[in-house]
Amino acid sequence: MFPGTGYTLPVFAVAAAKAALCHIRSPLQPHFQDAQNPPSVQLIDSEPLDSVQLDLLDGVGMVEIAIASVAKLGNDRALAITVSDPGDNLDLTRNTPIWAEVELISRQNESLILVGGEGLGVSATSGEPAIYQYARRLFSANLESLIPPEKSVRVQIILPEGRSLALRTSNAAFGIVEGLSLLGTSGISKPLSAEVHFEEFQQSLRDKAQHSNHLVFCIGSNGIQVASRLGISSGTIVQTGNWIGALLVEAGLQGVRSVHLLGYQGKLIKLAGGIFNTSSHLADAKLEIISAAVIRCGGSAAIAAMVLDCKTADEAYHLLVSSGIAELVFNHLVTLINNKAQSYVKKYANVDLVVQTTLFDRLGHLITEFERS
Secondary structure (H helix, E strand, C coil): CCCEEEHHHHHHHHHHHHHHHHHHHHHCCEEEEECCCCEEEEEECCCCCCEEEECCCCCCCEEEEECCEEEEEEEEEEEEECCCCCCCCCCCCCEEEEEEEEEEEEEECCCCCECCCEEECECCCCCEEECCCHHHHHHHHHHHHHHHCEEEEEEEECCCCCHHHCCCCHHHEEEEEEEECCCCCCCCEEECCHHHHHHHHHHHHHHHHHHCEEEEECHHHHHHHHHHHCCCCHHEEEEECCCCCHHHHHHCCCCCCCEEEHHHHHHHHHCCCCCCCCCCCCCCCHHHHHHHHHHHHCCCCHHHHHHCCCCHHCCCCHHHHHCCHHHHHHHHHHHHHHHHHHHHHHHHHCCCCEEEEEEEEECEEECCCCCCC
């Protein structure tokens, strides 16, 4: 485990389900109402679990996940709650409660039945709950052995804050609506700020630079998804995290001729202001940069002030769309990003690197043109 690591959302969902199932199956304990009269007893629930052990299928052995609360809802039903902890990652699901309502039912075709509750997203095309392969494997590995042979278990995952949190993600652009998804290929959530993560991106760049002089930098997982939709070859794609400047310089040093930056506008716009590590912990001037661009493009001071009052970069973009100047302003910002990025590489690597930029919004819709190198 690396310093600052936490766990992905599927881990907490499975932990809650395991705690609820164990609580259903825990034996009732005798409670003596009168210590002087032992035959007078009342059966009560055993002490609820405050943690469970999980196998993350990652080769790291068993890990312990805290349980916030667990209670029986009947003889064969229980509800358990965990709270998401992604470690040092900048993750909007931090401290999100995850509920699992578990019920033992008569034997069905499947021993483990997973259903989505409030706040868990669904596929817009199939209506299936957004529980992906790794999460399903995790449920199976940690619950199947606890299910009595004559029973099946129905697990409903509920994310009380999921619907509102999903509005701040790109889920809808990729076909997931009404909530968050149990997505991921690992139970370990490594902080993007970890040095080891930067080294992984750097090595990936070096490997791909041996086969292509033209690379595409994708900012975040949503950048990868947009790149796939645009038909960009995976052999040219480099993930960057927040280290865009450092990796642009590395591309120049590796002899790459051009880099296409593809990412969410709220991240990449920072480059137009000379901010080349896009972590919000270091700097976050996107609204100020957009506002300055409005003035530079001939927009009014009133619109520039309204941009500064926006809560998000997407809100500012839609404001400019309604004002009729979005295309002008964002094309100007792209030009600034390209020029500043090229100057940055020239300054630190003393080489010429052609940089192109394509911006998209939170839903993955392109807001500036994509031109292939």
